[in-house]
Amino acid sequence: MNQKPIQEDKNQDYPPMNTLQFSSSYSSFETNTNPYVSYLNSRAKSHPKDSSFPEQIPTIIDMETGDPDDYFNVIELLCHPRICVKCITVTPGTKEQISFVRCFLDEIIIECQQYVQNVDHNNDMISIIERLRNIKIGAYKPDHNKNCLGGFFTKMYPNSTDEKYLKQGSDDFGYNLMHQCWKEYGNQLMFVTGAPLSNLGTFIEKYSHEMNEQNRIGLCVIQGGFAGDNVTPHQFRLSKFAGKTKVSTYNFGGNIKAAKTVLNCPFIDKRLLVSKNVCHGVVYGKDRHMQLKERLTQLEYARTTFTSQQHLSFIGLSLIFKGMQKYLEKNQDGKKFHDVLAGCVSIEPNICIFKRVEVIEEKNQWGSKESTNSNTFVSIAANLDSFFDVMMMRGYL
Numbered sequence: 001m002n003q004k005p006i007q008e009d010k011n012q013d014y015p016p017m018n019t020l021q022f023s024s025s026y027s028s029f030e031t032n033t034n035p036y037v038s039y040l041n042s043r044a045k046s047h048p049k050d051s052s053f054p055e056q057i058p059t060i061i062d063m064e065t066g067d068p069d070d071y072f073n074v075i076e077l078l079c080h081p082r083i084c085v086k087c088i089t090v091t092p093g094t095k096e097q098i099s100f101v102r103c104f105l106d107e108i109i110i111e112c113q114q115y116v117q118n119v120d121h122n123n124d125m126i127s128i129i130e131r132l133r134n135i136k137i138g139a140y141k142p143d144h145n146k147n148c149l150g151g152f153f154t155k156m157y158p159n160s161t162d163e164k165y166l167k168q169g170s171d172d173f174g175y176n177l178m179h180q181c182w183k184e185y186g187n188q189l190m191f192v193t194g195a196p197l198s199n200l201g202t203f204i205e206k207y208s209h210e211m212n213e214q215n216r217i218g219l220c221v222i223q224g225g226f227a228g229d230n231v232t233p234h235q236f237r238l239s240k241f242a243g244k245t246k247v248s249t250y251n252f253g254g255n256i257k258a259a260k261t262v263l264n265c266p267f268i269d270k271r272l273l274v275s276k277n278v279c280h281g282v283v284y285g286k287d288r289h290m291q292l293k294e295r296l297t298q299l300e301y302a303r304t305t306f307t308s309q310q311h312l313s314f315i316g317l318s319l320i321f322k323g324m325q326k327y328l329e330k331n332q333d334g335k336k337f338h339d340v341l342a343g344c345v346s347i348e349p350n351i352c353i354f355k356r357v358e359v360i361e362e363k364n365q366w367g368s369k370e371s372t373n374s375n376t377f378v379s380i381a382a383n384l385d386s387f388f389d390v391m392m393m394r395g396y397l
């Protein structure tokens with residue numbers, strides 16, 4: 001840890017991580033205290049129930065719809081070759097929110113169907129469509145008194161207010177779907193959460209009598225939490241959090257009881273917290289948008305050689321581009337990609353450096369303190385280039 005402190009560029013929200021290499025001394029120091037990488041890699045093994053998608057990790061995504069980045073994260077994971085989404089659970093899960101989820105899932109399915117029409121005898125794509133159709137959608141509190149669907153989404157998906165979607169509703173409560181999925185996949189199932197932890201917390205509380213040393217929950221990648229100056233080395237700190245050890249965090253503060261249930265559950269193998277101190281430095285702006293545009297242009301030429309899964313990935317990247325095009329029209333400074341960072345960490349944890357910690361809380365202010373034996377790891381830095389490589393699915397298509 002002999003790195004020189006990095007001078008922060010005043011125009012940037014974050015230390016220039018692109019140029020700050022994760023030096024071998026730092027990485028090895030972290031690896032010694034942080035043996036999660038082999039754990040995660042071992043999870044990518046084929047699952048017998050998914051023989052047609054041998055490299056994919058069965059995954060549940062929990063989302064909200066106030067912040068557009070939940071949508072971008074779900075699109076990323078739905079279309080990424082390493083992930084097999086089994087359920088999307090929504091917080092709180094009003095009929096408008098559920099309708100919106102069904103609407104964008106349908107959009108992806110329709111794009112896939114067009115591919116089948118254009119390319120004969122493509123059984124792989126037919127099984128991908130089947131897989132997308134089988135994704136269950138769960139709500140935490142469907143009778144919540146506000147519709148909770150951000151204006152960005154209603155403009156992007158005006159169809160989501162169609163009666164056809166509104167009347168379908170959710171498949172079950174999110175926490176029950178989590179339970180059903182967990183019964184099927186056990187600790188192979190990965191949870192990725194980008195919302196207050198109501199669904200996951202309720203699942204644990206309601207079904208804790210079925211959990212024990214043999215029947216455990218596997219990996220939970222949770223967008224939330226904070227690692228302050230007591231945990232984060234100087235060169236990785238954001239100036240906006242200078243001097244802080246605790247702050248409010250939306251996803252923990254949104255349901256404190258549920259957050260504590262998840263954080264204290266002894267039957268979770270690993271919790272990776274993709275925390276505010278790092279997320280606030282990960283911005284998708286015009287430069288990244290141009291990179292994605294360029295990538296899509298290049299990929300367009302290669303489409304005739306794509307496998308069906310690669311085609312799905314291309315659809316996902318195109319949707320992210322289309323959505324961000326709209327977003328950037330009104331938000332010149334770009335979008336903080338909190339949840340997308342969490343989603344990409346679930347694919348490739350090396351994007352972030354983590355420390356083993358215990359989460360601390362006082363009056364709904366959250367922080368971390370180092371620990372030697374907890375199963376919770378909090379992010380203290382992210383490598384932006386690695387993140388955007390994973391996000392743009394480089395190496396997969």
Ligand SMILES: [Ca+2]
Binds near residue numbers: 064069194195
């Ligand atoms: Ca979110």
